[in-house]
Amino acid sequence: MSTMRRLASIALLSLAMGGVGQAVAGDSPAAxxxxxxxxxxxxxxxxxxxxxxxxxxxxxxxxxxxxxxxxxxxxxxxxxxxxxxxxxxxxxxxxxxxxxxxxxxxxxxxxxxxxxxxxxxxxxxxxGNVFYSTADHQASIKAEADLCGQTIAVATGTSWVTWAEDLSKTTCGADKQMNVIQIPTQAEHIMQIRQGRAQASIIGLEGLLDLMKQQPNQYYQIGAPGDIxxxxxxxxxxxxxxxxxxxxxxxxxxxxxxxxxxxxxxxxxxxxxxxxxxxxxxx
The missing domain is CATH 3.40.190.10 (Periplasmic binding protein-like II)
Structure with missing residues (x-):
């Protein structure tokens, strides 16, 4: 059988087989x-x-x-x-x-x-998740335990909310739980910290690395990354x-x-x- 006739036969067979033909074409994501x-x-x-x-x-x-x-x-x-x-x-x-x-x-x-x-x-x-704050808190908030009784601004509806609440229960006393408040954006979290309405926030490690890269010496990480x-x-x-x-x-x-x-x-x-x-x- 010639090459052209063989290719034509394969094409017709693929059309006839429907789903099998699509699987053959699956080497192309668009297919x-x-x-x-x-x-x-x-x-x-x-x-x-x-x-x-x-x-x-x-x-x-x-x-x-x-x-x-x-x-x-x-x-x-x-x-x-x-x-x-x-x-x-x-x-x-x-x-x-x-x-x-x-x-x-x-x-x-x-x-x-x-x-x-x-x-x-x-x-x-x-x-992974990390707590962070502005550099002016670095002397008083050095570890996650120092966040007990403090206010943490967290992105609304994210998994960071439950992570902070769970960590608070295991780290802090019943009378000194973290006060987790939900606010939409990172910019608003930082504003809350700068205005004294919150003492820290939570971000993905990649977000904090970028923030510290863009604004050197303005922010710092509290504790080790968690909940990988x-x-x-x-x-x-x-x-x-x-x-x-x-x-x-x-x-x-x-x-x-x-x-x-x-x-x-x-x-x-x-x-x-x-x-x-x-x-x-x-x-």
Whole structure:
């Protein structure tokens, strides 16, 4: 059989076999896309600003920057799509996706077992929680135990809230618990500390490293990183086809080094995962 006739026969066989033909084409991440997403030509990505170096914009600018932004754009490009970003308050992230208003969440969003009831996660970033404060507190607040009885400003609706509350119960006396208050953004947390309404806040290790890099000698870390966990790209449970396409795109980026290149762009190489895991969190 000639080469041309053989190729034609393979193509006809793939069409006839339906799903098997798609699996053969699965070497291309774009081939795994749901028809609706492919037809739309864009990947709707929900973020919650601002959390440098993951997602942020410069003062006076609406241009989105950060590791998550660059990685989302690169994933979309691998899928033959354009990334379209929507910014919402953190508590609105899950409703945004489960109602179909967005395709996925990609915004320093922790993979948690309780969230897996509604979402599938692709774990792509290793992190840990740290307390931090402004340098003027460094003499009086040296360890986590020094935060007992103090006010901690924490991002609304995040896993940091329960982490702080649990740590308070195990570290502090019943009459001297940490007062955990929920406020949306990092900038507001810092304002609360500077105004004396809070004494510390919580951030992912990557966020604190960036903050100390941008403003040397202004902030410091309290205690060691805790609750080592993973940020995940989150999709609605029923969106498994898109999940698999995104996962395939990430794997090609890890293979050719572009995943690590984007991490290095923001000084985050130590946050790289050895492999991309679906729903890796067990707690």
């Amino acid at each position: 795994l896309l749901p028809d609706a997403v492919r037809s739309a030509g864009k990947l709707n990505v929900t973020v919650s600003l601002a959390y440098p170096p993951m997602e942020f914009n410069d003062a006076g600018s609406t241009e989105l920057k950060g590791f998550d932004i660059d990685l989302a754009k690169a994933i979309a490009e691998r899928l033959g799509l354009k990334a379209d970003f929507q910014n919402v308050e953190f508590p609105q992230l899950i409703p945004q996706v489960v109602t179909g208003r967005s395709d996925l969440i990609m915004t320093a969003f922790s993979d948690k077992v309780e969230r897996q009831t509604q979402l599938d996660f692709i774990d792509y970033f290793k992190t 966990n993973y940020y995940g790209i989150a999709l609605a449970k029923q969106n498994s086809q898109l999940r698999d396409a995104v996962l395939a795109a990430l794997k090609t980026m890890k293979a050719d080094g572009s995943y690590l290149e984007i991490l290095n762009r923001y000084g985050l190489k130590d946050a790289a995962v050895e492999e991309f895991t679906v729903n890796g969190a067990k707690k």
